[in-house]
Amino acid sequence: MNGSGLKRGLLDHVLALVGCVFATYSLGISVAKPVLGLTLAGSCVFSVMVGSLLSRALAKSKVIDYDGWFAAALGLAAVFFTLPINRLLPDDGFPIELIAGCGLSLLVIFAGFAAWRDGTLLFLSLPCIAMFGLVGTFDVYKPATALFFLFLVCIAVLYARVYLRSMTERAERLGADTELLRRDAWKWVAGPEWAFASAGAIIVISLLTGPLLQVSLQGVSGTVRVNLPQSKTPFIPAAVTQTQVDVKVGGGPVNLSDMVQFSIKMDRARYLRSRSYATYRSPGWVEPFDTLNPDFDLSINSGVVGQLSKDSYQLIPGNSSPFEPFAKPKDVRVTMKPYRPVDLYLPAPGPIVGVVGDSEAFVRVRYDSAAYKVPLGYGDQVSYIVQVDGDPKPTTDTALPKLIRSLERVLASPNSATAKIRDFANQVTSGIRDPYQKAQAIKSAIEQLAKYNTQTPACPADKDPVEWFLFEHKEGYCDSFASAMALCARAVGLPARYTIGYAIDEGAKGDDGYYVVRAKDAHAWCEVYFAGHGWVVFDPTEGARDVSASKESATDDKKPWFEKPIGKAILIGVITVCLAVPFFVWAWFLASARTAALKGDPNMIKLVWAQNDMQKAVERLAKRPRRFSQTMRSFVQAHGDVLGTHRATADELADDFERLMFSGATVGIEQVKEMQARVKSFRAAVKKVPPQDG
Known part of the structure; x- marks a missing residue:
């Protein structure tokens, strides 16, 4: 037992x-x-x-x-x-x-x-x-x-x-x-x-x-x-600061998921804003743009078609947004189908100036962003009108629109950056007077200076993450690039903000015209304000060298062991062994179960082998193997017609094997030899019988 x-x-x-x-x-x-x-x-x-x-x-x-x-x-x-x-x-x-x-x-x-x-x-x-x-x-x-x-x-x-x-x-x-x-x-x-x-x-x-x-x-x-936690998206890596809405910069490696967040339909692939931040306070960004409550000049309310208050603003489609007025506005209809909540804010390539039809029940517009009023489920969709710049030519005017001009003290303040960052920004823009060219020069300098790496380790707690990114480590992902761009732009007097959202391309467009947006498309970039053109995207990751999977990465030694090449090889080996071991255990287990009753009884083992020899002879004639659950007697009876005159001999052998194996009596060596001789004679006889056709 x-x-x-x-x-x-x-x-x-x-x-x-x-x-x-x-x-x-x-x-x-x-x-x-x-x-x-x-x-x-x-x-x-x-x-x-x-x-x-x-x-x-x-x-x-x-x-x-x-x-x-x-x-x-x-x-x-x-x-x-x-x-x-x-x-x-x-x-x-x-x-x-x-x-x-x-x-x-x-x-x-x-x-x-x-x-x-x-x-x-x-x-x-x-x-x-x-x-x-x-x-x-x-x-x-x-x-x-x-x-x-x-x-x-x-x-x-x-x-x-x-x-x-x-x-x-x-x-x-x-x-x-x-x-x-x-x-x-x-x-x-x-x-x-x-x-x-x-x-x-x-x-x-x-x-x-x-x-x-x-x-x-x-x-x-x-x-x-x-809801993918913010620590797993590139624009909010690792932890957050004590204030719930703050975004930490340089928080450590990020792992990007292929999980579908939503699908969106619009005229072409664009950067999709979700939320913007105004104030940099090391080690991250605070004060989301839509919570600043700027001092509105409500006297202009009579000249605006729509509703305007300190809490919300919504325009009738076709009218310009006073928060981001364009010289030549272009209305873009956007339809979004969520698969799961990405965050509380609707993704949009520009200021939302209106919602379409029943979508008003779902959307609350606040300044230049819009949030869900009620949760949206799979199968729901919202449609809204977004304004974008219809004349993307450079401009030299960086004056903020009247409604948010009071924020200039934050958005264009050189004091947002440290002295070292200000020196760097002034150096790379030396001799350049055009604001747009200044922004381009800063973007190019950051692209050449730093490498893009999603596995960058966390910035040391005693260092400013942007300084550490620019002047020491020189590797990072989008949050570091965007923060550096925004602070450098402010250092030379350009109004800039840090924006999070999604960056998609034409390759994500399906046959139905919808772009499929995944968690790995989450992104961060800098936006610089130009009068008549709104908040213009400046993304230094575009031209930066991506070393996320490169052996040249300076952070390779700091990666977790299982993310290094040798670690991956070890994991593959372990998984292979784990897959193989159960089968070896199973084989041993079945072999043990099969022979347990025969251990210590060599005569019984010889008897089993003799029966196997008989089985092979019958299988040759029947051209079919004996089923695992089939006894030798039932196997012979099922194929007796092909045995011809040897049917009686086969029946006798099968009966004797069954009697010797299952009677419980001790099997002697003479009985085994007799059965072996009878099987040998039977095999010699049936060799002369041709196999069954088909």
Whole structure:
């Protein structure tokens, strides 16, 4: 009774645990919250291991028989306390739209404490499958496919072991010799092979139908919004300052996702503003432009078509925006279909001067940006009119429009920059009088000076991030480039601001005319104001050398080990081993189960080989292999017609093999030799019979 798989042990708990860890970790990563994923995975390790210890401690107690009730009670507690526990999780837990993911994770963790027997161990796989379903529909974490495959292998091995134990226990209760169940064809009915073959079929079906299911559910998954944390977008890297709306510059490496944020239709690919910032206060930007509340000169209200107040402003389409008046305005109709909330602000290539139709119920215009009034779901869309510059020729006038002229003390103040940055800006613009050419000179200087690298480490806490970027490290991503451009422009008297949003190109345009905007398109740039032309984009990342994946990057040694080439090679090797090991374990497991009843009995082993020789002879004539679940007697009966005159001999041999193997009597060497001789004679005789046609 100590054969492979007959005794529940640590291996069974580890198999269940690996599946739980893979599922919870993948779910955390899929919502761009790695710390959350690690926390959930670690909690699974703790709970399942505690459950393993309890199963040993309670092995001889009647309490263990109530593991299902304990698991059910803990599962209900997990569901009941999902919301309060979610608020305690790191990374702010799961978004409320994905609270089901939190509930499933807690169900696994809580039930793990009561996973004492086979039934409760297998139960843990059910919520894990649901979690992988969530991960698959969002299709964000690519390694989840490999982890799901490993999960299936682990659960298949566990299922095979559980099935072997259950069948053996049932046979014992009925008085059968359990050793006989592991011989010949019976092992495929009562042993782990049948269970593992069934699980293997599930794996194959999953691999074949998984992509189809994923595609069919992605439309539904769009109604579930996944808010990527600002630390994962290039314009708000790492942490934020104490003020919630502040943006930290130089916060460390960013990992960009392919997750679709929204689709948008407009005349051509443009920079899409979401929000702008006015004040730089090391180590970042404060005071979003739409919260500054400039002192409006309300006396001009009579000359403006629309509504104007200190809180909001909305124009009728076709009228110029007083916050960003254009000499030759061009109206662009924009239609946006959100897949999930990108942030609270609508993306637009210019000031929003009106909303179209029912969109008024969704949009609130504030100064030169617009925010959602109510949450938008998958299938909703908003249309609005945006004004852009219809005459993009350079100008020399940088005077701010009257409504925001009071902000000039901030937007064009040289004091925004440090002395070192001011010296740099004055040096690169020396001898240039034209404001537009000054801005271009600053942009070119930054492009030549610094390299673009999304894996740039965080700026030291005791240094100004823009100074550190320009004069020491000389590598960064868009937040550093945009900040340097804005501060240098202000240093020479140009009104400039820091803007975040999305940068898209024509390659993102689909056949339906919509541009597909992904999280990795998030961007930051500088805008300099020119009278009659509005806020003009100056993006120094355009001409900067991208060394994000280059070995020449000065930060390669500072990358996490798993992002270095050797680290990636190690990870690939580990994944390969992880994929191979379960199959070797499975082969060993089946081989052990197959031969356990024969160990110590060389005569029985020789008898099995003799039967195999007979089987090959019949298979040659039938041109079909013997099925795993088919006894030798049924195999001979199924193909007796091709044996001809040798049918009777084959029937006798099959009956004798079955009697010797399953009678329980000791098989002597003389009996084995006799059977070997009879099989040899049978094979010689049937060689003269031609194989069956077809």
